[in-house]
Amino acid sequence: MSPVRAALLFCALLAGTILVPSPSVAAGAVSPPALAPLPPPPSPPENPTTPEKVALGKNLFFDRRLSGDGTMSCATCHNPETGFADALPISLSYPTTRNWRNSPGLVNAAYRKTVFRDGRATSLEEQALFPMMSPFEMNRNLDYVEEVLKTVPAYVEAFRSVFGGEITRQRVSMAIAAFERTLLSRDTPLDRHLRGESGTLTARQRAGLELFLGKAGCATCHNGPNLTDERFHNLGVPEDPKAKEDPRVLATARFVGKVSGFAEYRTLTEDPGRFLVTRAPEDWKAFATPPLREVASTAPYMHNGSLATLDDVIDFYDRGGGDDPKKSPLLKPLGLTRGEKGALKDFLAGGVSGAVPRIRPPRVP
Amino acid sequence: MVKHLPYRHRDDSRIAAEASLAARDQGKFREMHLLLLDRSPKLDRASLIGYAKELELDVPRFTKDLDTMRHKTEIDRDLMLGEALGLYNTPTIFINGVKLLGDRPIEEYRAVIDGELKAAGAAGKNR
Structure with a gap:
């Protein structure tokens, strides 16, 4: 593979999807989808977005009754003030347990084809219930949470009004998903640039965009309107050696393996990534390409938060990724100069960021 | 500074807040907080x-303060402050204005404190 194409992979794992034809892709290679302004978010026919449903979902998103001991809500690990992530390398966990992955930001999650770092859910509706019942996250029994919510008259009325029926776990997840579909960033300088407005990107950010599309290779994977190829890649991100020694992390890894139907879950000592879902050898330690809008707000980066800053991420890709022998062959050293790294960072920090949706916590019923 | x-x-969340303030008096x-x-x-x-009793407080006075909710007004005021600030999670800790939400690893607090001290030191040197 050409160094350019290898370089293109670099950005794919940062965040979204922009599809601008990459002039640097080697002749004959399939061009990645072009960067493009984000269209309006989907409103699935099976769960259409309505203002009332969004309001209900917002209340549920901030309601600590959804966690076993009342200490956590969805917003604890998806804090509106930190890009709807929690600004920790490894996400917050239920008392006495340990999480094992970095909390992903939710901005533009509406457009995702799969959810979770390993893509094990194919919709926001499917995703929302897992952290609720997960013993290392919110640890709430779903049969019980239904009954808890049914004791709240305002919720009973809201579910009746929105869904025409009683409170069920499926409707809880549908309402939360509807709210999450409103967490959008569609008006960054890049979006305005792609819509043909002039002067929205600074000269340095435009240089960063050129690198993104070309030498740095970001757009190989961070392409299309949401800046993600919706695929999974092993970048060779190093494991935290301390995590392997923590029995609570091992328990979490094995629990996720077990509920994912992974037969050898008791042997897990590290995070297998997408392999847990597909069992495909090429998916070993592969993780989803995240979308990139508002990436500046969601540090630290990668599935285990091992890269603290955008500078660290750029340096990581510039080195050709990590040392895992099974890492993606697309990753090669990029040879970026200091100035190029700076321009790329400016593009990521200022060109695709700066429009995080402002959400004020509601008065939960 | 601790707000409730x-x-x-x-x-028992509310009465525990009352207990800490009764001990403060x-x-x-x-000691009670910990x-x-x-x-x-x-x-x-x-x-x-x-x-x-363990802390050798004046127990009758402490008990009376609990039972009469002596600090209700102060706790209600803290709750209103929390709502005004858009707080929805405990603990929420502010370190020199840096907001940290949830029960986070101690290293996280250390890093913020060190960073703020360093920034304050640099600002002092530049004066």
Whole structure:
């Protein structure tokens, strides 16, 4: 593979999807989808977005009754003030347990084809219930949470009004998903640039965009309107050696393996990534390409938060990724100069960021 | 500085806040605060009175303060402040204005404190 194409992979794992034809892709290679302004978010026919449903979902998103001991809500690990992530390398966990992955930001999650770092859910509706019942996250029994919510008259009325029926776990997840579909960033300088407005990107950010599309290779994977190829890649991100020694992390890894139907879950000592879902050898330690809008707000980066800053991420890709022998062959050293790294960072920090949706916590019923 | 944001769906959250303030009146807020964290979730009235004994407080006075909710106004004021600030999670900790939400690893607090001290030191040198 050409160094350019290898370089293109670099950005794919940062965040979204922009599809601008990459002039640097080697002749004959399939061009990645072009960067493009984000269209309006989907409103699935099976769960259409309505203002009332969004309001209900917002209340549920901030309601600590959804966690076993009342200490956590969805917003604890998806804090509106930190890009709807929690600004920790490894996400917050239920008392006495340990999480094992970095909390992903939710901005533009509406457009995702799969959810979770390993893509094990194919919709926001499917995703929302897992952290609720997960013993290392919110640890709430779903049969019980239904009954808890049914004791709240305002919720009973809201579910009746929105869904025409009683409170069920499926409707809880549908309402939360509807709210999450409103967490959008569609008006960054890049979006305005792609819509043909002039002067929205600074000269340095435009240089960063050129690198993104070309030498740095970001757009190989961070392409299309949401800046993600919706695929999974092993970048060779190093494991935290301390995590392997923590029995609570091992328990979490094995629990996720077990509920994912992974037969050898008791042997897990590290995070297998997408392999847990597909069992495909090429998916070993592969993780989803995240979308990139508002990436500046969601540090630290990668599935285990091992890269603290955008500078660290750029340096990581510039080195050709990590040392895992099974890492993606697309990753090669990029040879970026200091100035190029700076321009790329400016593009990521200022060109695709700066429009995080402002959400004020509601008065939960 | 500690502000109170007792969780309304937890039985003893409110009375525990009262207990810490009743202890404060007798000069032992910190001691009671740490004891409450250590002994949680045993925060019912009888347990709190036991902690007051343990800390050698004036127990009749402490008990009266609990039972009359002597600090209701102060706790309500803290709750209103929390709402005004858009706080929805405990603990929420501000370190020199840096907001940290949730029960985070101690290293995280250390890093922020060190960073703020360093920034303050640099600012001092530049004056």
